[in-house]
Amino acid sequence: MALDPRTKLYLVALANLLLFFHVDVVVESLTVLLLLLPLLGAGRWAAAVRSGCIYVLLLVGTWASTLDDGSSWLHMLGLLCVGIRMMMPCLIAGIYAFTTTTASQFVCVLRRMRIPETIVIPCVVCIRFFPTIHDDYHQIRDAMALRGIAQGTFALLRHPAQSLEYILMPLLMNATGVTQDLSVAALTKGIGIRGPHTCHTEIRMHGIDWAWMVICTVPLALGIGGAW
Amino acid sequence: MTQQGMSTKSRHLTIPDLITIGVFTALYFVLVAMATLFSSVALMGFGMILLPAVAALICGCVYMLLVAKVGKFGAISVMGIVVGLFLFVSGHFILSLAASIVFPVIADAIARAGDYRSKTGILASYVVFCYGLTGPILPLWFMKDAYVASLQARGKDSSYIDGVFAHVNTGTFFIAMIAVLVCALLGGWLGQRMLKKHFAKTGII
Numbered sequence: 001m002a003l004d005p006r007t008k009l010y011l012v013a014l015a016n017l018l019l020f021f022h023v024d025v026v027v028e029s030l031t032v033l034l035l036l037l038p039l040l041g042a043g044r045w046a047a048a049v050r051s052g053c054i055y056v057l058l059l060v061g062t063w064a065s066t067l068d069d070g071s072s073w074l075h076m077l078g079l080l081c082v083g084i085r086m087m088m089p090c091l092i093a094g095i096y097a098f099t100t101t102t103a104s105q106f107v108c109v110l111r112r113m114r115i116p117e118t119i120v121i122p123c124v125v126c127i128r129f130f131p132t133i134h135d136d137y138h139q140i141r142d143a144m145a146l147r148g149i150a151q152g153t154f155a156l157l158r159h160p161a162q163s164l165e166y167i168l169m170p171l172l173m174n175a176t177g178v179t180q181d182l183s184v185a186a187l188t189k190g191i192g193i194r195g196p197h198t199c200h201t202e203i204r205m206h207g208i209d210w211a212w213m214v215i216c217t218v219p220l221a222l223g224i225g226g227a228w
Numbered sequence: 229m230t231q232q233g234m235s236t237k238s239r240h241l242t243i244p245d246l247i248t249i250g251v252f253t254a255l256y257f258v259l260v261a262m263a264t265l266f267s268s269v270a271l272m273g274f275g276m277i278l279l280p281a282v283a284a285l286i287c288g289c290v291y292m293l294l295v296a297k298v299g300k301f302g303a304i305s306v307m308g309i310v311v312g313l314f315l316f317v318s319g320h321f322i323l324s325l326a327a328s329i330v331f332p333v334i335a336d337a338i339a340r341a342g343d344y345r346s347k348t349g350i351l352a353s354y355v356v357f358c359y360g361l362t363g364p365i366l367p368l369w370f371m372k373d374a375y376v377a378s379l380q381a382r383g384k385d386s387s388y389i390d391g392v393f394a395h396v397n398t399g400t401f402f403i404a405m406i407a408v409l410v411c412a413l414l415g416g417w418l419g420q421r422m423l424k425k426h427f428a429k430t431g432i433i
Contacts, residue, residue, distance in 0.1 A: 009317070016322040019367060022374050066379065082375040087319075087367065094319015106317075118241060118302070122310045125250025126257065133258055164286060168259075169426050172293055175251050176432055179297075182251070183244040192243045 003038055005109040007209040008097040011035060014216055015089035027223035028089065029059070034216045035092045042100045051092050058085040103127045108199040121191065125182060132178065133171065140170050241302045249303055252294040253310045259287050260311070260361065277365050277404045284358035284412035288419025291354050296423065299344040301336055304353065308332025308360050315364060324363025331360035347420060354416040358408055365404070 003011075018031055032055055039048040058081045065078025106127070110120045144166060145151050156163040186192075241249075263283040268276050294303060312328030335357035342349025 012317060012319060013322065015319070019321060022377065079372065079375050083367075086374060090319040090321065092319070094317065098318050118246060118306055119309055119313070121243065121246040122250035122253055122306055123313065125247050126254040126310060126314070129251050129254035130258070133254060165422060168286075168289055169422065171255060172289060173426070173432070175255060176293075176297065179244070179248045179251050183247045186247060187243060 002042065002100070003212060004203055004205050004209045005097075005101050005105050006112075006203070006205065007213055008093075008101060009109070010213050011038075011216060012090070012093040012097050014220065015093040017220060018089050019086055021220070021224055023220060023223040025059070025062075027219045028085075029055070030219040031216060032089055032092060034219070035089060035096065038212070039092065039096050042096070044096075044099060047095055047099065051088065051095065055085065055088050055092075058088065061085075102201070104199065104201040105203060108201050108203050111197065111199065112203070125186075128182075129175075129178070136171055136174055137167065140167055143170075239300065241298075241300060241306070245298050245300065245303065246306070248297055249294065249306050250310070252290055252297075253307045256287055256290045256307065257311060257314055259283065259290065262286070264364075277400065278407060279365055280358060280361040281404070281407040281411040283361050284355075284408055285415040285418075287358075288354065288415035288417070289422050290419075291357065292350065292416070292419040292423045293427065295339060295344055295350055295353075296427070301340050304336040304339060304357060305329075305333045308335075308357065311360075312363070320364045321367045323366050324361075327363035327366075328360040332357050335360075351413065351416045351420070354419075355409060355412040358412040358415075359405075362405075362408070 015031070015035065018028060023031075032052075036048050036052055039051075061081035062078060062085060065074050065081060103124070107120060107124055110123060141150075149166065150156050150159070150163055156167075260283050263286060264276075264279055267279045267282045291304075294307065308328045308331065312325040315328065316322060316325045335353040338356060339350050339353035342353075344350070
């Protein structure tokens with residue numbers, strides 16, 4: 001089962017509404033369950049099970065914190081549990097949207113939603129550039145190790161300001177170079193052409209998308225309607 | 229080289245400008261992710277409240293270099309909007325999208341007033357830009373309300389609840405906001421200094 005990227009965006013927005021309306025725990029856990037199912041459907045078993053377990057633990061934590069009257073640290077724990085628990089629907093929807101959408105699908109959705117190219121192009125470049133940062137970072141660390149600077153895992157934390165300068169400056173230097181290369185490459189591929197652009201990836205809303213959007217909205221609607 | 233010449237003349241954002249913005253946004257986003265990791269792991273749970281301050285401290289160079297490279301109205305706003313979009317898609321609170329549109333646009337206007345050259349102007353705009361990241365920490369206040377509601381539902385009286393939350397109040401909020409101001413000033417100043425040290429000499433900007 002693969003949902004349309006627009007459905008995923010809708011689910012993220014829906015999870016935000018849960019946070020906004022302070023819905024009841026029953027509504028919240030039902031929605032979490034409904035949000036976990038597509039994650040399972042996409043084959044992300046580990047992520048689904050992990051988030052589910054964390055949510056259950058937080059439920060237990062919330063419940064346990066109201067048992068005792070006196071101690072205030074228990075209330076801090078309770079507040080922490082409630083806080084993270086309320087974020088969980090958003091985080092689960094976010095994990096689903098982020099890990100199962102390819103870059104080209106995301107771009108296609110942005111274009112379909114009539115978002116101007118001024119926003120779309122930086123988004124494309126941004127997604128494209130993350131792996132480059134990752135590679136550059138490792139090369140910089142290698143170069144630093146070769147000169148005997150900040151070897152080992154926690155060495156960076158010993159001189160935070162120095163680490164920041166030694167890592168960030170080469171990254172920025174490289175970024176300014178890459179910017180020019182990317183510009184030339186992208187202009188050659190016709191990114192600057194006026195008029196509508198076509199996409200290799202096709203996206204389409206299927207019956208299951210509409211159905212899942214409705215199903216996920218039901219608990220929230222009932223919760224606001226006062227059924228719980 | 230002609231492309232470069234043209235893009236400095238044009239008052240609107242060109243395609244190379246947009247690509248530059250994209251690259252710097254990616255760097256900014258990675259730094260924000262690091263700040264999130266640091267503030268939630270090293271400072272434990274509620275350190276999340278200091279996220280905008282930590283980010284403000286380390287993102288100065290990226291911002292300053294972006295302003296120096298593009299120097300047109302729109303660059304800062306677009307960066308803010310793209311960051312907000314990524315935050316929203318990755319499951320952050322929806323108000324973080326609103327905050328990361330409103331504050332960068334104001335920051336852009338401030339930097340424009342100094343024609344993207346005035347050092348104090350850019351520093352001031354960086355401070356405003358940093359408040360754009362306060363979005364992700366806003367739910368903390370919702371959470372307190374929700375927890376109070378759950379206590380009330382269990383039949384605790386309100387004076388007892390007030391006692392529990394005596395030290396989680398608007399004071400914490402103001403401390404967090406002042407921390408952003410201080411860190412942004414410091415981070416922005418550091419960024420400008422690093423830029424001068426590493427980039428101005430080599431003629432990159």
